[in-house]
Amino acid sequence: MIRLGLTGSIGMGKSTVAAMFRESGVPVFDADAAVHALQGPGGRLLPAIEVAFPGTTGPAGVDRARLGATVFGDDSAIRRLEAIVHPAVAQERAAFLAAHADAPLVVFDIPLLFETGGxxxxxxxxxxxxxxxxQRARVLARPGMTTEKFAAILARQTPDATKRARADFVIPTDVPLAETRDAVARVIACLLPNEGE
Structure with missing residues (x-):
């Protein structure tokens, strides 16, 4: 099995590309979706998060705005939250790998791949x-996004040029969708050269 890490800064089109891999039959583990499920209504992390950060959860799951305000700028709080979330995501990833043990290629969709040592x-x-x-136009078109928030998010992310330099493949999304889809197909063909034979 080849494990392909898929990453990209905010607004780069990673979700669109992940969907293209799925459409091509490649299993995709979405780290963000796993976190949302773990922290959503009935999520198994809610009790631990509520104990660590009282008042940040409810029937709808984690109140992301309230939790974000609680941990923002507090490194020790962020570490406490990560100590709750990261092991649970690792368990979800292990279950994903077990479920797709026979797949020749899987994708790990991890927004902060480089930032977390992934x-x-x-x-x-x-x-x-x-x-x-x-990228800027896409992000600023999102509801509730401001130039200040965008700048703060970018400041926490590895620069795009650094990510591209460290990557095995670069998939462009500022081109027609067909070209992006072709780039995804080339990545799959490169990693699984005998699949089409």
Whole structure:
């Protein structure tokens, strides 16, 4: 099995590319989706998060705005939250791998792959990338996004140029969708050269 790490900065189109891998029959583990499920209504992390950060959970799951305000700028609080979340995500990932043990290729969709040292757990890395002006326009079109929030998010992420330099593959998304889809197909063909024979 080849484990491909898929990453990219905010607004680069990673979700679109992950969907293209899925459409091509490649199993995709979405780290963000796993976190949302663990912290959503009835999520198994709710009791531990409520104990660590009282008042941040409810029937709808974690109140992300309240939890974010509680931990923002507090490194020790962030570490406490990560100590709750990361082991649970690792368990979800292990279950995903067990369920797809026969797959020749799997994708780990991890937004903060480089920032969290996640590159050590994959065999190859694909970075989703677009021109800075395209990225900016996409992100600022999101509800509730401001230039200040965007700048703060970018400041916490490895720069796009660094990600591209460290990647095995770069998948462009500031081109027509067909070209992005072709780039995904080339990555799959490169990693699984005998699949089409």
């Amino acid at each position: 590159e050590r757990g994959v065999d190859r890395i694909a970075v989703v990338s677009a021109a800075a002006d395209v």
